[in-house]
Amino acid sequence: MSVIKMVSLAVLGVLVLSDSIFAAPPDFQKDIQPLMTKYCVECHGASKPKSGVRLDSYDALIAKSRKQSVIPGDPDKSRLVMTMTGAAKLMPPKKFTPRPTTEEIDLIKEWIKAGTKNYS
Numbered sequence: 001m002s003v004i005k006m007v008s009l010a011v012l013g014v015l016v017l018s019d020s021i022f023a024a025p026p027d028f029q030k031d032i033q034p035l036m037t038k039y040c041v042e043c044h045g046a047s048k049p050k051s052g053v054r055l056d057s058y059d060a061l062i063a064k065s066r067k068q069s070v071i072p073g074d075p076d077k078s079r080l081v082m083t084m085t086g087a088a089k090l091m092p093p094k095k096f097t098p099r100p101t102t103e104e105i106d107l108i109k110e111w112i113k114a115g116t117k118n119y120s
């Protein structure tokens with residue numbers, strides 16, 4: 001392998017690595033709140049929230065509760081995610097549209113995994 005080729009491969013490797021290390025994790029206000037507003041807040045807002053579950057603010061979302069737990073670092077055990085994937089009672093309820101896409105659910109998982117950041 002030529003030196004030039006080796007150097008360019010090394011540079012490429014650093015670029016790829018730094019991209020994944022320095023990419024900012026999802027942010028509540030920018031990335032997560034719009035999804036809640038789009039799919040959940042109609043039934044889980046401030047006024048008569050279904051099941052008492054409120055999803056209309058950061059504090060409400062991370063509030064510790066048996067029903068809606070978000071466990072920072074552990075998306076698969078977070079009920080917020082489990083309802084969306086169907087691992088718990090499916091949300092939004094079955095016949096209700098629109099539904100969050102797989103990519104959107106992945107973004108929420110990513111947000112929880114990174115520790116539920118709220119930079120804004």
Ligand code: HEC
Nearest residue numbers: 039040043050051053067068079080083089091092093096
């Ligand atoms: C069309 C109305 C509606 C929408 C939209 C909706 N929900 Fe619900 N949600 C309900 C109702 C009704 C219940 C109570 C269900 C029950 O206890 O049978 C509920 C209950 C829940 C619970 C408690 C479940 C439990 O195990 O007790 C969670 C968590 C939840 N919803 C999350 C969400 C999330 C996340 C979204 C958006 C992705 C969402 N919901 C969208 C109507 C809705």
